[in-house]
Amino acid sequence: MTDLEKAAKLLAKAGSVAVLTGAGISAESGIPTFRGLGGLWNGRDPMSLATPQAFAANPALVWEFYNWRRELVTRAEPNPGHRALTELAGKLTCFTLVTQNVDRLHQRAGSRDVLELHGNLFEVRCTGCGQTFDRDGETLPPLPHCEVCGQLLRPGVVWFGETLPPAIWEAAEAAVRQARLLLVVGTSAVVYPAAGLVATAQSAGGAVIEINLEPTPISDEVDLALHGKAAAILPLLTDLL
Numbered sequence: 001m002t003d004l005e006k007a008a009k010l011l012a013k014a015g016s017v018a019v020l021t022g023a024g025i026s027a028e029s030g031i032p033t034f035r036g037l038g039g040l041w042n043g044r045d046p047m048s049l050a051t052p053q054a055f056a057a058n059p060a061l062v063w064e065f066y067n068w069r070r071e072l073v074t075r076a077e078p079n080p081g082h083r084a085l086t087e088l089a090g091k092l093t094c095f096t097l098v099t100q101n102v103d104r105l106h107q108r109a110g111s112r113d114v115l116e117l118h119g120n121l122f123e124v125r126c127t128g129c130g131q132t133f134d135r136d137g138e139t140l141p142p143l144p145h146c147e148v149c150g151q152l153l154r155p156g157v158v159w160f161g162e163t164l165p166p167a168i169w170e171a172a173e174a175a176v177r178q179a180r181l182l183l184v185v186g187t188s189a190v191v192y193p194a195a196g197l198v199a200t201a202q203s204a205g206g207a208v209i210e211i212n213l214e215p216t217p218i219s220d221e222v223d224l225a226l227h228g229k230a231a232a233i234l235p236l237l238t239d240l241l
Contacts, residue, residue: 008240014181016094024186078109084234086110096175123156
């Protein structure tokens with residue numbers, strides 16, 4: 001029995017599955033990770049722009065970066081890995097998709113009720129009144145302001161140093177604890193607290209399958225590790241169910 005067949009058997013036996021996806025699955029749609037941007041964006045480290053401090057110091061520069069990212073993501077298309085997860089959901093008794101990605105490619109592939117741990121690029125939040133607005137499909141000005149109170153809007157993402165949305169995180173933890181199997185796709189498994197969901201699954205007695213381009217710190221700790229492109233592996237895995 002191949003590892004792919006073993007993975008399909010584990011999924012079929014579990015019935016109740018949670019999935020955690022990271023930047024790797026979207027990279028296969030041409031969306032570079034922060035570390036894959038060639039190290040610099042307009043001569044700057046992109047990770048240094050994804051902080052509350054950067055926004056306070058130079059909101060125009062941060063918005064320039066995020067508007068560039070919005071355009072990049074809008075041009076991208078979901079890949080077979082995204083679509084396979086949508087198909088997988090229809091074959092299982094219980095399915096929850098948790099993502100660290102902010103590109104909404106899962107939703108565009110047809111996935112529903114996606115738990116977005118880090119928010120998304122298309123929502124904006126007012127720095128004054130705190131209201132959130134969906135601006136998907138719109139071209140934002142260099143410095144967008146709230147239509148309610150007039151204060152500056154910020155991207156609706158979780159920046160470095162910020163906490164995850166409590167309700168989303170609690171729902172993700174609950175789904176992973178209740179699932180009989182956690183499928184980890186395209187994540188380095190080093191960014192916490194999301195990486196801690198692997199331990200959450202294992203402590204609850206669930207199996208863990210990893211799909212990643214290369215080995216990660218959890219590869220030796222999971223029940224099964226499949227190394228390769230998610231866009232190639234996930235459709236094959238789904239077809240075996």
